[in-house]
Amino acid sequence: MPTAVDIFIPCFVDQLFPQTAMNMVKVLEAVGCEVHYNNNQTCCGQPAYNAGYKAESREVACKFLDDFPNEPGRYIVSPSASCVGMVRNSYAELFDGSPEQGRYHGTQRRIFELTEFLVDVLGVTSIPQARLSGTYTYHDSCSALRECGIKEAPRRLLDAVPGLERLEMAENETCCGFGGTFAVKFEAISVAMAEQKVEHALATGANYIVSTDTSCLMHLDAYIRREKKPIQTLHVADVLASGW
Structure with a gap:
């Protein structure tokens, strides 16, 4: 059933x-x-x-x-x-x-x-149909890590995608700077935190920044696009649904 x-x-x-x-x-x-x-x-x-x-x-x-x-x-x-x-x-x-x-x-x-x-x-550790070539670095969102205790599950699923390799960035558990209204009330700090996160990701040479939260990815992508940085953001669901 x-x-x-x-x-x-x-x-x-x-x-x-x-x-x-x-x-x-x-x-x-x-x-x-x-x-x-x-x-x-x-x-x-x-x-x-x-x-x-x-x-x-x-x-x-x-x-x-x-x-x-x-x-x-x-x-x-x-x-x-x-x-x-x-x-x-x-x-x-x-x-x-x-x-x-x-x-x-x-x-x-x-x-x-x-x-x-x-x-x-469910005990699912891979989506066999998924395919994505390249390297990724993983961003532990504050909510996933600190509120829900999520760390290994997304990495396990992503690491099982053929063609995809993980490159961990420095301070992967550090906040990206979004924080909802925090990004509005403290814009300069928020942007500086996004810059730091993106630079850590770029230092790995990864093609993608992947996370469980589109809010974080949206924030990082805004900085990436503005500064024309050579990296993309992807939600974990988008990766698992790739190639099929």
């Missing part, structure tokens, strides 16, 4: 990187999942939460719980460790002592970022 998966597509992926969402669906279906998409879904509430608007964020979070009701045997999978981290961790504060607390705990247990779902839940 296929594994039932409800996909959550973050706001910026939906609006700016829809192909990444489609590639995630492609990969999930390839490993035998039955993929479901609720058209009513919107946001996890993270932008409002990070900006300090807790009441407004709680309203959005309540809608998230409504959009993804707890059903036995179903998982929630997202191409964003940032959003997964928000639901797993920050919802605990938003719903502490509230009537929604029980529903939240059920959602917390069944939401996963794409690569951890493939490796840790």
Whole structure:
């Protein structure tokens, strides 16, 4: 029986990187999942939460719980460790002592970022159809590493792609400088952090910077394009869906 998966597509992926969402669906279906998409879904509430608007964020979070009701045997999978981290961790504060607390705990247990779902839940360690020639360096996003404990799963899947070689960069666990509103409020610092990250990536000679989070990649790509640097950014789902 296929594994039932409800996909959550973050706001910026939906609006700016829809192909990444489609590639995630492609990969999930390839490993035998039955993929479901609720058209009513919107946001996890993270932008409002990070900006300090807790009441407004709680309203959005309540809608998230409504959009993804707890059903036995179903998982929630997202191409964003940032959003997964928000639901797993920050919802605990938003719903502490509230009537929604029980529903939240059920959602917390069944939401996963794409690569951890493939490796840790399904036991998938490679996508045999994937093909990509070149070298990549991996950026550990703050949310993936620190909020979700994701480090080995994406590397394991990427290293199994024929033609692709990993070249680890210096300070791969250091923030890229995006941080949502941080990039707006502290622009100069944010840009300097992006520059440092890109320069570390370039020093490896890699063709691609790969990560679990399009928010980080979007930030880095803006610097790369402005400075005309010879490297590309790719979401891990885009790599796993390449060549087939």
